[in-house]
Amino acid sequence: MNFPLFINLKDKKVLIVGAGAIAARRATVLTEFGAEVMVVAPAAGDSVRELAEAGRLVWKRHAFCEQDLEALNRSFLVIAATSDRAVNDHIVQLCHERHIPVNHAGDQTQCDFQFPAIVRNDPVVIGVNAGGKDHGLVKRVAAELREWMA
The missing domain is CATH 3.40.50.720 (NAD(P)-binding Rossmann-like Domain)
Structure with a gap:
Protein backbone atom coordinates (compact mmCIF):
# COMPACT_ATOMS: atom_id res chain seq x y z
CA MET A 1 0.00 0.00 0.00
CA CYS A 111 8.30 1.41 -8.66
CA ASP A 112 9.27 3.50 -5.65
CA PHE A 113 6.31 5.77 -6.43
CA GLN A 114 3.25 5.81 -8.66
CA PHE A 115 1.42 8.51 -10.54
CA PRO A 116 -2.18 9.11 -9.50
CA ALA A 117 -5.01 10.33 -11.66
CA ILE A 118 -5.00 14.03 -10.87
CA VAL A 119 -8.11 16.09 -10.30
CA ARG A 120 -7.55 19.85 -10.07
CA ASN A 121 -9.73 22.81 -9.31
CA ASP A 122 -7.51 25.53 -7.84
CA PRO A 123 -6.55 25.49 -5.08
CA VAL A 124 -7.61 21.86 -4.60
CA VAL A 125 -5.50 19.01 -6.01
CA ILE A 126 -6.68 15.43 -5.54
CA GLY A 127 -4.71 12.32 -6.46
CA VAL A 128 -6.58 9.05 -7.07
CA ASN A 129 -4.67 5.76 -7.04
CA ALA A 130 -5.48 2.07 -6.66
CA GLY A 131 -1.94 0.77 -6.35
CA GLY A 132 -1.79 -0.17 -10.03
CA LYS A 133 -4.56 -2.73 -9.60
CA ASP A 134 -7.72 -1.19 -11.07
CA HIS A 135 -7.17 1.58 -13.61
CA GLY A 136 -10.85 1.52 -14.58
CA LEU A 137 -11.92 2.28 -11.02
CA VAL A 138 -9.37 5.10 -10.78
CA LYS A 139 -10.69 6.65 -14.02
CA ARG A 140 -14.29 6.44 -12.81
CA VAL A 141 -13.50 7.94 -9.40
CA ALA A 142 -11.45 10.75 -10.98
CA ALA A 143 -14.23 11.50 -13.48
CA GLU A 144 -16.81 11.63 -10.68
CA LEU A 145 -14.59 13.98 -8.68
CA ARG A 146 -14.06 16.25 -11.71
CA GLU A 147 -17.81 16.39 -12.27
CA TRP A 148 -18.47 17.06 -8.59
CA MET A 149 -15.88 19.85 -8.49
CA ALA A 150 -17.06 21.56 -11.68
Missing part, protein backbone atom coordinates in the same frame (compact mmCIF):
# COMPACT_ATOMS: atom_id res chain seq x y z
CA ASN A 2 1.32 3.44 -0.95
CA PHE A 3 1.08 6.56 1.16
CA PRO A 4 -0.34 9.59 -0.68
CA LEU A 5 2.28 12.32 -0.48
CA PHE A 6 2.11 15.72 -2.14
CA ILE A 7 5.58 17.04 -3.00
CA ASN A 8 6.61 20.50 -4.14
CA LEU A 9 8.31 19.81 -7.48
CA LYS A 10 9.17 23.42 -8.27
CA ASP A 11 12.69 23.48 -9.72
CA LYS A 12 13.25 19.78 -8.91
CA LYS A 13 15.12 17.86 -11.62
CA VAL A 14 13.24 14.90 -13.09
CA LEU A 15 14.78 12.57 -15.65
CA ILE A 16 12.47 10.66 -17.99
CA VAL A 17 14.07 7.98 -20.14
CA GLY A 18 11.80 7.28 -23.09
CA ALA A 19 9.42 9.51 -25.01
CA GLY A 20 6.38 7.41 -25.84
CA ALA A 21 2.81 8.02 -24.70
CA ILE A 22 3.42 7.25 -21.02
CA ALA A 23 6.57 9.38 -20.88
CA ALA A 24 4.72 12.24 -22.61
CA ARG A 25 1.88 12.15 -20.06
CA ARG A 26 4.38 12.14 -17.20
CA ALA A 27 6.40 14.99 -18.73
CA THR A 28 3.30 17.08 -19.28
CA VAL A 29 1.99 16.80 -15.73
CA LEU A 30 5.43 17.18 -14.14
CA THR A 31 6.12 20.41 -16.04
CA GLU A 32 2.68 21.70 -15.05
CA PHE A 33 3.73 21.25 -11.41
CA GLY A 34 7.03 23.11 -11.89
CA ALA A 35 9.55 20.29 -12.31
CA GLU A 36 12.63 20.75 -14.48
CA VAL A 37 12.19 17.81 -16.84
CA MET A 38 14.83 16.23 -19.05
CA VAL A 39 13.76 13.56 -21.53
CA VAL A 40 16.34 11.16 -22.97
CA ALA A 41 15.13 9.36 -26.08
CA PRO A 42 16.29 9.11 -29.71
CA ALA A 43 12.79 9.89 -31.00
CA ALA A 44 9.65 11.42 -29.53
CA GLY A 45 6.00 11.95 -30.28
CA ASP A 46 4.35 15.30 -30.82
CA SER A 47 3.74 16.02 -27.12
CA VAL A 48 7.38 15.75 -26.07
CA ARG A 49 8.55 17.63 -29.18
CA GLU A 50 6.09 20.45 -28.51
CA LEU A 51 7.10 20.71 -24.84
CA ALA A 52 10.77 20.86 -25.88
CA GLU A 53 10.09 23.49 -28.56
CA ALA A 54 8.18 25.57 -26.00
CA GLY A 55 11.14 25.38 -23.61
CA ARG A 56 9.16 23.46 -21.00
CA LEU A 57 11.59 20.52 -21.00
CA VAL A 58 15.00 19.53 -22.32
CA TRP A 59 15.05 16.71 -24.86
CA LYS A 60 18.33 14.82 -25.34
CA ARG A 61 17.89 13.07 -28.70
CA HIS A 62 19.76 9.82 -28.05
CA ALA A 63 19.32 6.49 -26.29
CA PHE A 64 20.18 6.40 -22.59
CA CYS A 65 23.93 5.93 -22.19
CA GLU A 66 26.83 6.54 -19.82
CA GLN A 67 26.89 10.27 -20.58
CA ASP A 68 23.42 10.52 -19.00
CA LEU A 69 24.61 9.29 -15.60
CA GLU A 70 25.42 12.85 -14.51
CA ALA A 71 21.81 13.90 -15.17
CA LEU A 72 20.57 10.78 -13.39
CA ASN A 73 22.80 11.53 -10.38
CA ARG A 74 21.35 15.07 -10.08
CA SER A 75 17.74 13.91 -10.38
CA PHE A 76 15.14 14.18 -7.65
CA LEU A 77 13.01 11.54 -9.44
CA VAL A 78 13.57 9.26 -12.43
CA ILE A 79 11.03 7.63 -14.73
CA ALA A 80 12.09 4.63 -16.81
CA ALA A 81 9.58 4.58 -19.66
CA THR A 82 11.29 3.08 -22.68
CA SER A 83 9.84 0.26 -24.76
CA ASP A 84 12.83 -1.89 -23.75
CA ARG A 85 12.30 -3.70 -20.43
CA ALA A 86 16.03 -4.42 -20.02
CA VAL A 87 16.84 -0.69 -20.30
CA ASN A 88 14.11 0.17 -17.80
CA ASP A 89 15.36 -2.54 -15.41
CA HIS A 90 18.91 -1.16 -15.72
CA ILE A 91 17.73 2.37 -14.95
CA VAL A 92 15.90 1.08 -11.87
CA GLN A 93 19.08 -0.66 -10.70
CA LEU A 94 21.15 2.52 -11.22
CA CYS A 95 18.60 4.56 -9.27
CA HIS A 96 18.38 2.09 -6.40
CA GLU A 97 22.19 2.06 -6.09
CA ARG A 98 22.04 5.87 -5.77
CA HIS A 99 18.92 6.03 -3.57
CA ILE A 100 17.00 7.97 -6.22
CA PRO A 101 13.25 7.29 -6.33
CA VAL A 102 12.32 5.68 -9.65
CA ASN A 103 9.16 4.73 -11.51
CA HIS A 104 9.34 1.77 -13.93
CA ALA A 105 6.50 2.40 -16.38
CA GLY A 106 6.28 -1.27 -17.32
CA ASP A 107 6.55 -2.95 -13.92
CA GLN A 108 4.72 -1.63 -10.85
CA THR A 109 6.67 -3.99 -8.62
CA GLN A 110 9.85 -2.00 -9.36
